[in-house]
Amino acid sequence: MPEAPPRHVFVYGTLRRGGRNDINRLRPAPEYVGMGEVRGVLFHLDWYPGLALGGEEAVTVVGEVYRIAPELEAVLDEIEQVVPGADSEYFKREIDIGVGGRSVACLVYEINPQHVRDRQPIGHGDWIVFHKA
Template identity: 50%
Template sequence: MPQPPLADRHVFVYGTLRAGGSNDIARYHPRPQRVGDGVIAGTLYDLGPYPGAVLGGEGRIVGEVYRVTQDVEVELDLLEGVMADGSGEYLKRELDVMVGAARLRCLVYEIHPSRIEGRRSIDSGDWLIR
């Protein structure tokens, strides 16, 4: 028996997936719907052509929140190199993000800890204004 489609989810993007970025999330189909801007606790690292976030701590990371379909979520997992065993480039997490007055449960792609050794942090927490 076929499974019903999973509900749309929210994703917090902080790097090249942001509007105008080299992997602008608007290129996916069906087109993700922008919900608003958000900020999460974490540290942003410069990995060259893209950033990686380590969640938690005192720092803040600036990003955008989008509503995405399950199909787009699968594509994002591929782009971010998510592996079921946790060995991929990014780990898929879920956390609450404040978007205006609303608290939304969002997917966030956190860089695998092994990828940030020797990388500089982005003190502004904003990939677009490094």
Template identity: 50%
Template sequence: MMPQPTHAPGVRHVFVYGTLRAGGRNDIARFAPLPRRVADAEVAGTLYDLGAYPGMVLGGEGRVAGEIYAIDAQVEAALDRLEEVADDDSGEYIKRWLRVQASDGRAFDCLVYEIHPSRIEGRAVITGGDWIAHSRR
């Protein structure tokens, strides 16, 4: 079980970097109850093109652009299903906690969905780390 960060009861934050971003195919604003956009942010990582969506591996020298949203447990459960998270970390994505610094300087403990390492073999790196810009090319 993942440790829960300290925050308002029932509220957690998520960093989204792919199709869940504003304007994306799975825009997080389509979920209910409506997630609240908190800030833009970047995290250290490498973004991979998996075809219809990206996957991110955390760490390294690269930067990945995204957005921070305040969500509740119902939205988190829906995101877990969408990202095919498994309790034993064998799913398509692995849910992690990461301290994320927003573009305005505030810091948030965020859920981040990191792609399972087995899914990126032979996949192209998205230069610039911005899925929205990449998918509009």
């Protein structure tokens, strides 16, 4: 069976460099590609954020893009508590992210809308700035 090719992931919260779950501390090691951005809304859930893609209140959400091996994708799925069905905390999406003037197909862990129903957005798109304030 052929080996699965590496994929890209957009991380916008605790998985960012210096965050509580810094992706650079995970194995197999990811390869940094660059800073990226997407339109969406960030919500403060507790010690971590949730991203809802698009929407009327959308702002530019910044994050880091990494090339990852399939083994690391499985680790990220566990961290983000991705499970089959409608009760998953996050849903894994693949969308195009702007990185350095080009478009890169990336996995994005989008929060389940049921988990942010009564939450207020943080008002901008940078979790690191919000969390350090």
